[in-house]
Amino acid sequence: MQTDLRRRDLIGDLDFSKEEVETVLDVAFDLKRKRALGELHPYLRDKVLAMLFFFSSTRTRGSFEAGMAQLGGHAAFIESKTTQIAHGDTPVEIGEIFGRYFDGIAIRHVDWKIGNQYINDVAKYSRSPVLNMQCEIYHPFQCLADLMTIIEKKGRDLRRKKMVVSWAYAASYQKPISVPQSLILQMPRFGMDVVLAHPPEFKLMPQIMDAAQEQARKFHTGFEVISDADGMEKAFKDADIIYAKSWGAMLTTEDPNEGSKIISQYKHWITDAKKMKAAKEDAIYMHPLPADRDVEVTSEVMDGPNSVVFDEAENRLHAQKAVMALTMA
Numbered sequence: 001m002q003t004d005l006r007r008r009d010l011i012g013d014l015d016f017s018k019e020e021v022e023t024v025l026d027v028a029f030d031l032k033r034k035r036a037l038g039e040l041h042p043y044l045r046d047k048v049l050a051m052l053f054f055f056s057s058t059r060t061r062g063s064f065e066a067g068m069a070q071l072g073g074h075a076a077f078i079e080s081k082t083t084q085i086a087h088g089d090t091p092v093e094i095g096e097i098f099g100r101y102f103d104g105i106a107i108r109h110v111d112w113k114i115g116n117q118y119i120n121d122v123a124k125y126s127r128s129p130v131l132n133m134q135c136e137i138y139h140p141f142q143c144l145a146d147l148m149t150i151i152e153k154k155g156r157d158l159r160r161k162k163m164v165v166s167w168a169y170a171a172s173y174q175k176p177i178s179v180p181q182s183l184i185l186q187m188p189r190f191g192m193d194v195v196l197a198h199p200p201e202f203k204l205m206p207q208i209m210d211a212a213q214e215q216a217r218k219f220h221t222g223f224e225v226i227s228d229a230d231g232m233e234k235a236f237k238d239a240d241i242i243y244a245k246s247w248g249a250m251l252t253t254e255d256p257n258e259g260s261k262i263i264s265q266y267k268h269w270i271t272d273a274k275k276m277k278a279a280k281e282d283a284i285y286m287h288p289l290p291a292d293r294d295v296e297v298t299s300e301v302m303d304g305p306n307s308v309v310f311d312e313a314e315n316r317l318h319a320q321k322a323v324m325a326l327t328m329a
């Protein structure tokens with residue numbers, strides 16, 4: 001068991017080895033149990049986390065902030081637009097200065113071709129660990145909470161479980177591709193057979209696809225891609241886990257108007273009761289939220305007996321507390 005994660009950054013999903021992720025999960029389950037019993041667990045007393053946001057959030061902000069308080073520390077909410085970042089503070093200043101003020105720096109920056117580089121640049125200059133609260137490539141804390149939820153619902157032995165990671169139609173905005181990319185990287189390590197389904201224009205980054213295939217080979221799991229206009233229905237057949245969410249057509253076009261036009265061709269990619277019937281009877285429905293209700297997924301499915309979306313959102317808290325306690329202690 002690899003337990004020494006002190007001062008480590010978590011930026012990409014594979015930054016922690018499988019053994020280290022298992023340590024995170026063990027700690028997360030323990031912290032969840034302690035919270036349920038009202039046992040105090042101030043592992044980070046007097047420690048402070050900077051939470052630097054370049055993009056909006058409900059769950060990420062709430063769970064990091066609550067998590068730090070429950071660990072006996074404090075989280076400082078900092079919106080980039082209220083800082084001097086627009087007036088000259090580069091990642092060097094943020095890394096050097098925040099790294100000295102704070103015991104950890106968590107950053108959300110999802111701008112295409114900018115966010116991940118920014119987070120890595122801050123990490124280069126920070127003496128404190130840097131945690132990725134979502135960039136345009138990865139959403140590692142969401143993925144840890146997803147894995148924790150799958151283990152709770154399906155057990156520790158996930159070998160031969162079919163997990164569908166599917167694109168879904170949504171009209172609100174072109175969502176980042178980071179969630180599906182994190183899932184296809186992490187889940188093969190835990191034995192799941194991943195089926196990735198999307199219309200042809202919604203490909204993921206080639207280097208991430210290569211890395212996911214490599215993980216699947218290494219851990220002897222299945223990795224199938226269904227890339228056709230009616231792929232959602234095909235993918236759902238006999239699935240154990242359905243993870244269907246929208247993402248943008250960034251690999252096809254960086255023009256948002258053109259992207260919206262492409263998205264509008266696939267309104268039939270909605271998770272509804274009829275499609276869920278093709279999956280196993282005890283299949284779970286997952287979504288990181290926010291979802292476009294009755295556009296991306298019907299309320300019948302989202303609020304139905306197969307949905308685990310609120311347990312999944314809760315597990316953000318426990319998974320993040322585990323990583324913070326291990327890296328910032």
Ligand code: CP
Pocket residue numbers: 056057058059060061134142288289290
């Ligand atoms: N799933 C997730 O990251 O939610 P928020 O965007 O609300 O933080």
